[in-house]
Amino acid sequence: MVPSLEEISKEVGLDQGKFTKCINSKKYESRIDEEIKEAIKLGIKSTPTFFINGKIINGAHNIEIFKTLIDEEMKLN
Secondary structure (H helix, E strand, O other), X not given: OOOOXXXXXXXXXXXXXXXXXXXXXXXXXXXXXXXXXXXXXXOOOOOOEEEEOOEEEEOOOOHHHHHHHHHHHHHHO
């Protein structure tokens, strides 16, 4: 079961009145839509996403993966 934003907002102690007002106002909806479009354009499919010398790494990985990729990139430059 995926918790709803409302459930999460309660769990973290947000003021429910302010939270509901913010969500209902859609004040940030266009900004979020633009961020999503930019992420799609860049090939971002998950969080976290990392870029190492232009190479995209989607998702969480062991530190050794990053060390290996960085070491390989350093050899090329």
